[in-house]
Amino acid sequence: MKEISCKLLVLGAGPGGYVSAIRAGQLGVDTVIVEKAKPGGTCLTVGCIPSKALIHAAEEFHKILAAASGKSPLGFAASSPAIDLKRTVAWKDGIVGRLVGGVSGLLKKAGVKAVIGEGRFIDGKTVDVETETGLQRIRAEAVVIATGSAPVELPDLPFGGNILSSTEALAMTEVPTSLAVIGGGYIGLELGTAFAKLGSKVTVLEALDRILPQYDADLSRPVMKRLGELDVDVFTRTVAKRLSADRHGLFAEENGRPFEVPAEKVLVTVGRRPVTEGWGLEEIDLDRSGRFIRIDDQCRTSMRGIFAIGDVTGEPMLAHRAMAQGEMVAEIVAGHKRSWDKRCIPAVCFTDPEIVSAGLSPEEARAAGIEVRIGQFPFQANGRAMTTLSEEGFVRVVARADNHLVLGIHAVGHAVSELSATFALAIEMGARLEDIAGTIHAHPTQSEALQEAAFKGLGHALHI
Amino acid sequence: MGEFVLKMPDVGEGVAEAELVEWHVKPGDPVREDMVLAAVMTDKATVEIPSPVSGKVLWLGAEVGDTVAVKAPLVRIETAGDGGEPLPDSVPEALAEAVLEEPVAATPAPAKVTSPPKPQSPAPKPALAPRQMPDVSAKPLASPAVRLRAKESGIDLRQVIGRGPAGRITHDDLDLVISRGGEPLPPQTGLMRKTAVEEIKVTGLRRRIAEKMSLSTSRIPHITYVEEVDMTALEDLRATMNRDRKGEQPKLTILPFLMRALVKAVAELSGVNAIFDDHAGIIHRHAAVHIGIATQTPAGLTVPVVRHAEARSIWDCAGELNRLAEAARTGTATRDELTGSTITISSLGALGGIVSTPVINHPEVAIVGVNKLAVRPVWDGTQFVPRKIMNLSSSFDHRVIDGWDAATFVQRLKTLLETPALIFVEG
Numbered sequence: 001m002k003e004i005s006c007k008l009l010v011l012g013a014g015p016g017g018y019v020s021a022i023r024a025g026q027l028g029v030d031t032v033i034v035e036k037a038k039p040g041g042t043c044l045t046v047g048c049i050p051s052k053a054l055i056h057a058a059e060e061f062h063k064i065l066a067a068a069s070g071k072s073p074l075g076f077a078a079s080s081p082a083i084d085l086k087r088t089v090a091w092k093d094g095i096v097g098r099l100v101g102g103v104s105g106l107l108k109k110a111g112v113k114a115v116i117g118e119g120r121f122i123d124g125k126t127v128d129v130e131t132e133t134g135l136q137r138i139r140a141e142a143v144v145i146a147t148g149s150a151p152v153e154l155p156d157l158p159f160g161g162n163i164l165s166s167t168e169a170l171a172m173t174e175v176p177t178s179l180a181v182i183g184g185g186y187i188g189l190e191l192g193t194a195f196a197k198l199g200s201k202v203t204v205l206e207a208l209d210r211i212l213p214q215y216d217a218d219l220s221r222p223v224m225k226r227l228g229e230l231d232v233d234v235f236t237r238t239v240a241k242r243l244s245a246d247r248h249g250l251f252a253e254e255n256g257r258p259f260e261v262p263a264e265k266v267l268v269t270v271g272r273r274p275v276t277e278g279w280g281l282e283e284i285d286l287d288r289s290g291r292f293i294r295i296d297d298q299c300r301t302s303m304r305g306i307f308a309i310g311d312v313t314g315e316p317m318l319a320h321r322a323m324a325q326g327e328m329v330a331e332i333v334a335g336h337k338r339s340w341d342k343r344c345i346p347a348v349c350f351t352d353p354e355i356v357s358a359g360l361s362p363e364e365a366r367a368a369g370i371e372v373r374i375g376q377f378p379f380q381a382n383g384r385a386m387t388t389l390s391e392e393g394f395v396r397v398v399a400r401a402d403n404h405l406v407l408g409i410h411a412v413g414h415a416v417s418e419l420s421a422t423f424a425l426a427i428e429m430g431a432r433l434e435d436i437a438g439t440i441h442a443h444p445t446q447s448e449a450l451q452e453a454a455f456k457g458l459g460h461a462l463h464i
Numbered sequence: 465m466g467e468f469v470l471k472m473p474d475v476g477e478g479v480a481e482a483e484l485v486e487w488h489v490k491p492g493d494p495v496r497e498d499m500v501l502a503a504v505m506t507d508k509a510t511v512e513i514p515s516p517v518s519g520k521v522l523w524l525g526a527e528v529g530d531t532v533a534v535k536a537p538l539v540r541i542e543t544a545g546d547g548g549e550p551l552p553d554s555v556p557e558a559l560a561e562a563v564l565e566e567p568v569a570a571t572p573a574p575a576k577v578t579s580p581p582k583p584q585s586p587a588p589k590p591a592l593a594p595r596q597m598p599d600v601s602a603k604p605l606a607s608p609a610v611r612l613r614a615k616e617s618g619i620d621l622r623q624v625i626g627r628g629p630a631g632r633i634t635h636d637d638l639d640l641v642i643s644r645g646g647e648p649l650p651p652q653t654g655l656m657r658k659t660a661v662e663e664i665k666v667t668g669l670r671r672r673i674a675e676k677m678s679l680s681t682s683r684i685p686h687i688t689y690v691e692e693v694d695m696t697a698l699e700d701l702r703a704t705m706n707r708d709r710k711g712e713q714p715k716l717t718i719l720p721f722l723m724r725a726l727v728k729a730v731a732e733l734s735g736v737n738a739i740f741d742d743h744a745g746i747i748h749r750h751a752a753v754h755i756g757i758a759t760q761t762p763a764g765l766t767v768p769v770v771r772h773a774e775a776r777s778i779w780d781c782a783g784e785l786n787r788l789a790e791a792a793r794t795g796t797a798t799r800d801e802l803t804g805s806t807i808t809i810s811s812l813g814a815l816g817g818i819v820s821t822p823v824i825n826h827p828e829v830a831i832v833g834v835n836k837l838a839v840r841p842v843w844d845g846t847q848f849v850p851r852k853i854m855n856l857s858s859s860f861d862h863r864v865i866d867g868w869d870a871a872t873f874v875q876r877l878k879t880l881l882e883t884p885a886l887i888f889v890e891g
Contacts, residue, residue: 403629
């Protein structure tokens with residue numbers, strides 16, 4: 001057995017792990033990263049990036065379809081548009097390949113040694129990796145667990161065949177005629193919308209009483225409306241039961257009423273679970289917080305020298321949270337004083353229209369006993385939004401009533417994902433409504449809606 | 465399960481409405497029979513409203529500061545009935561059952577894995593539990609760069625005073641602390657501007673006082689007359705009486721003497737012991753002398769009333785005065801004890817002050833204010849002698865009392881107080 005030792009071992013090369021390793025390498029920490037597949041993790045290989053590629057392709061194709069059906073308000077015409085999903089997926093895979101290669105290059109540049117293979121804890125300071133060339137033992141002073149999460153499987157509808165997780169859905173080479181999506185959260189709706197735009201008959205089944213339950217109804221309403229326009233059937237308070245005998249339908253029950261939905265393919269997006277098995281967690285017996293590994297404000301676990309970051313540590317399961325944690329842990333290992341002091345973790349939902357949330361919603365702020373002032377500005381009154389046929393949605397600012405400190409900013413609308421940066425910045429910097437209102441926002445852009453929402457919160461919106 | 469609607473009870477004779485001054489419960493609270501639900505205030509007295517039933521509060525019919533009419537619904541209470549779970553639990557139960565009725569054997573239903581059905585109604589809040597840090601505002605307000613520097617310098621930002629907008633901690637604020645070696649800033653010593661504004665809703669007794677004072681000063685043209693009174697003889701008498709008082713007798717202050725002197729004076733000038741109904745254009749001259757005593761309480765000014773001072777001895781006046789003042793201060797004075805005066809005494813003497821301009825207790829027509837008693841040199845014709853001098857500042861409703869009569873009344877009071885034997889002369 002080969003044996004090496006290092007100061008920092010990172011287990012898992014997803015966005016949390018690789019960022020942690022790169023940052024540690026930059027700081028001169030002798031670092032090894034272990035990954036069983038390709039660097040990049042869920043995000044780069046089967047999550048954020050490939051799904052956004054598919055969503056973009058679907059949107060572009062849908063515009064051509066609209067032109068072909070004579071519905072283009074811009075006067076475009078097209079005839080018999082077609083999609084070769086094989087080439088679309090190849091294009092997507094090309095992007096993924098470039099990014100994966102890029103991460104490998106960045107790790108190398110930072111002086112991080114990458115070991116490919118399944119890692120397994122032997123004890124709190126030792127990890128064995130099954131590599132192609134044999135067993136590799138790694139001893140480390142500090143370990144970062146960044147094993148991520150995996151899609152939750154339904155016992156009655158296990159993945160395989162026509163039952164897909166998001167991973168398989170992103171690799172399909174033909175557009176299914178019908179697709180049943182189980183779970184109306186953001187992953188299911190993002191992919192469901194994309195396939196609806198590519199021509200599938202999409203049906204969404206949600207167990208709770210509305211889709212996107214983590215967002216307030218004002219934010220999810222435009223998405224619901226758009227799903228209707230795309231002829232997506234949405235059933236709430238509905239549970240999926242089993243495939244039909246011919247395997248082209250799915251039995252479901254809505255409030256006890258059984259019915260069947262068309263389902264050449266079934267996409268199961270009922271949540272993600274932390275990956276806490278298969279890498280020797282039982283050998284080190286860390287404290288848990290529910291299903292997750294319990295961490296403190298420095299991402300330390302219950303065992304000295306072992307850190308955990310990313311999806312394995314809890315909600316929100318978002319790549320940028322993992323990255324920020326990974327960076328912080330690397331700096332702590334390098335001897336810097338750091339602790340988790342973020343004020344907000346923005347979240348983006350790439351549905352149509354997109355949803356962005358940063359900080360507290362009005363209900364959350366009120367539930368915390370804070371008196372709030374709310375300013376909301378619709379894209380209907382925004383010139384740039386009109387010129388891109390994107391008048392649906394709004395920007396909403398939530399601020400303290402007493403000193404106008406911005407507590408939360410939310411938006412729903414076309415391309416609002418790009419506004420997430422300014423939303424989060426405002427909150428991290430401790431902006432007041434006056435700060436946003438007093439910042440010149442370039443015209444004509446959708447970002448003007450943020451300034452107007454701040455004006456509205458102060459009681460003097462200009463353009464409504 | 466039943467529902468009980470508690471209506472605003474009749475809290476006093478002739479009272480048509482009362483102001484809600486305090487809720488002791490909120491919706492969702494369990495209540496027991498006789499538990500106090502709310503406090504309401506009539507003209508001057510505060511009345512507590514007990515619950516006639518046991519159950520759970522569903523709804524409150526008014527906010528603090530609202531005026532509630534008698535018989536208007538005040539509280540709705542869900543009263544315990546024949547078992548049965550409250551509504552919130554029944555919905556998810558039904559849902560959970562639907563999930564468990566799985567026709568396909570062997571394995572549990574798929575929906576169980578998704579996410580457990582949460583209570584949908586009527587308590588939707590927990591379903592939207594905060595995703596991130598629940599209270600941003602509780603954390604020190606500072607930009608990420610400031611937070612990083614503070615961390616690296618080992619400074620706890622919670623100890624740093626932010627002087628930026630909304631209390632934001634700036635790099636300059638941090639520099640100050642760092643330059644002091646991390647010691648938290650001492651409280652600002654130099655002069656500095658303050659911009660805080662505290663908003664206080666005027667409710668309850670304060671609102672009553674505000675309304676009453678506005679009414680009195682806007683309706684009544686006041687004439688205020690100040691005279692000094694030589695209290696030396698009265699003080700000698702008071703000292704003697706206090707020294708020789710019997711066990712049960714209360715210690716005498718100046719007020720009981722003044723009350724008795726008032727009784728004497730108004731017997732001769734009945735115009736000042738009166739209620740002026742200016743709507744009807746009628747002056748009610750009262751034979752009874754009900755003396756209101758302006759009393760400071762923790763909640764504000766109240767005026768308990770010593771009834772029928774004309775029928776009370778000086779000891780009796782002193783005892784009643786003590787009892788009422790105590791009741792007013794502890795908030796246990798009844799509505800009857802706080803209304804019905806015909807003339808009022810206001811005494812700020814203990815705080816000093818040589819003159820005051822008392823505001824008449826509308827709809828009365830006269831108020832007598834007592835100023836501080838002090839030893840002053842007085843020229844007796846041949847030399848200065850030390851005398852105990854006290855000013856009386858008295859206001860009158862000039863619509864019904866002429867200056868001449870006001871002065872005559874005060875001069876009569878002066879004579880009575882300077883020759884206190886006259887106070888005790890019968891007839």
